[in-house]
Amino acid sequence: MSRIRIVDIKNFRAIKDLRFIPTPGINCFIGPGDSGKSSIIDAIDLCLGARRTAQFCDTDFHKLNVDQPIEICLTLGELDDSLKNIDHYGQYLRGYDKTSGELKDEPESGLETVLTLKLEVGSDLEPAWLLYSERAAAQGLVRGIQWADRVKLAPTRIGALAQHNLGWQRGSVLNRISDERADASATLAKAAREARAAFGDKAATQLGDALKVVGVTAKELGIPIGDNVKALLDAHSVSFVGGTISLHDAGGVPLRGLGVGSTRLLIAGLQRKAADKSSIILVDELEHGLEPHRIIRLLGSLGARDSSNPLQVFATTHSPVALREINGDQLIVVRRTDTAITVSYAGTTDAIQGTIRTSPEAFLAGSVLVCEGASEVGIVRGIDQYRCMNGEVSIFASGVGLVDAGGEKNIYSRAPAFTALGYRCAVLRDDDVQVAEAAENTFTAAGGSVFKWKPGQALEQAIFEAVSEASVRQLVALAVEYLDEVIVNAHIRQASQNKFELSSCSGDISTELRECLGRASKFKASWFKSIAKMEHIGREIIGPDIGNCSPEFREEILKIFSWASHVQP
Numbered sequence: 001m002s003r004i005r006i007v008d009i010k011n012f013r014a015i016k017d018l019r020f021i022p023t024p025g026i027n028c029f030i031g032p033g034d035s036g037k038s039s040i041i042d043a044i045d046l047c048l049g050a051r052r053t054a055q056f057c058d059t060d061f062h063k064l065n066v067d068q069p070i071e072i073c074l075t076l077g078e079l080d081d082s083l084k085n086i087d088h089y090g091q092y093l094r095g096y097d098k099t100s101g102e103l104k105d106e107p108e109s110g111l112e113t114v115l116t117l118k119l120e121v122g123s124d125l126e127p128a129w130l131l132y133s134e135r136a137a138a139q140g141l142v143r144g145i146q147w148a149d150r151v152k153l154a155p156t157r158i159g160a161l162a163q164h165n166l167g168w169q170r171g172s173v174l175n176r177i178s179d180e181r182a183d184a185s186a187t188l189a190k191a192a193r194e195a196r197a198a199f200g201d202k203a204a205t206q207l208g209d210a211l212k213v214v215g216v217t218a219k220e221l222g223i224p225i226g227d228n229v230k231a232l233l234d235a236h237s238v239s240f241v242g243g244t245i246s247l248h249d250a251g252g253v254p255l256r257g258l259g260v261g262s263t264r265l266l267i268a269g270l271q272r273k274a275a276d277k278s279s280i281i282l283v284d285e286l287e288h289g290l291e292p293h294r295i296i297r298l299l300g301s302l303g304a305r306d307s308s309n310p311l312q313v314f315a316t317t318h319s320p321v322a323l324r325e326i327n328g329d330q331l332i333v334v335r336r337t338d339t340a341i342t343v344s345y346a347g348t349t350d351a352i353q354g355t356i357r358t359s360p361e362a363f364l365a366g367s368v369l370v371c372e373g374a375s376e377v378g379i380v381r382g383i384d385q386y387r388c389m390n391g392e393v394s395i396f397a398s399g400v401g402l403v404d405a406g407g408e409k410n411i412y413s414r415a416p417a418f419t420a421l422g423y424r425c426a427v428l429r430d431d432d433v434q435v436a437e438a439a440e441n442t443f444t445a446a447g448g449s450v451f452k453w454k455p456g457q458a459l460e461q462a463i464f465e466a467v468s469e470a471s472v473r474q475l476v477a478l479a480v481e482y483l484d485e486v487i488v489n490a491h492i493r494q495a496s497q498n499k500f501e502l503s504s505c506s507g508d509i510s511t512e513l514r515e516c517l518g519r520a521s522k523f524k525a526s527w528f529k530s531i532a533k534m535e536h537i538g539r540e541i542i543g544p545d546i547g548n549c550s551p552e553f554r555e556e557i558l559k560i561f562s563w564a565s566h567v568q569p
Contacts (some may be wrong), residue, residue, distance in 0.1 A: 260289030365401030382538020
């Protein structure tokens, strides 16, 4: 069944001009809120849906400029024979090169035959659905697609109002899974008559006084309604349409009563069964109403793991669970700037796919801070928590996602992947192990920012050098709590070649002792190397002590949070 080959959207809501080539399978849009993801889904639905009219208002026009018409063009491939009918659509049939994505205005040998359906809305707010080709436009030809073909092409939308698909209503998925139709007209008509008569017998006693007044008044006015006025159900109100026949469970309870998640799962499964008749499905916020395990099941029903692409899906999500289940070539990153909305496929490089698996939340953020390891993630989280408790805006409220790169060797494979997709990205790293200078220069040249401690320092060394004496003692006490006095003492003695020991921390904290503690804290049985431990240190020790820290350390911390809040230091 038909698939969308090219999407063109102009002057629709936040979208000034957008063109992209979707995959024949899953197309899942991700990105920050208000980036335009749902507008893309709505545009496809408005253009392709089987509707004779649609409500538009001035706010549907880009920047409220009604002088620039809304234009939504969908180029469709894998056409049925009826859609390739020369008599009906010959002037509109075009050619599409699947390899290059190039669209030719004439069908040619070796190219796929396609049709372009165009929705145009002008300042009068009246929508027009028309076929489009350059040669037809040059000849002044105007025609739409036949209604029967519109119905065939119409996508199934799974959303808040998807329950109509659980009845045999016009356009529902139940009418697509088979050609069977229930002929219940005679039965329903008889039921309607019986209902009217039964109600009339009761109404004669329940509404007797009112009926008498009506009869007397009509007689006084010479209105011939007879002597025995009755209250019956209105024949027009007791009518039955296709939607009257709906799905019920074994106990007779309507399936319309299912929860949102169950309804979505069932409709997705039914749509797959009907893929030979209608293969395009739209899902806004696919995780809505679903637990994690059922999100995975829904994606399976939609064909996320199928190489045969049983359905062409256009979906949006803010769920990390969904991202982990989708390949990078099925993810479309939507980015919005002051001047444009852009889309780009995440891709399937090792750096992208690995980051999707370990840090899917980052792909849902507006900005990304790639941290060398868990310690850096923890210290940023902890200081951020302290700042929030003191009235500052959280970096997460500013749309920043944190990524644990898993070591210095991975930093410049993961960070550039985000900048290439349009993310605002920065790196936070140690300086005790040198990274590839060329890779870092390439990253910064692409707009990335780098935060690091003093030359030769890891995070632990930077902390012990920078904080006040009171905080040094707090850190040592915390290490004893996490490990043991004997272990911490052994580390200190080893790092200082027996010059210092644990008891040395109760006296003056010299520069040499600080350096010793920094080295000791990095030993194999690391004192603080975890998100939780560094988070505690950031919130309870460094945050409150930041005003007493060394200027260099304090400045680097402030730079990180200034970048996170989009404020230049």
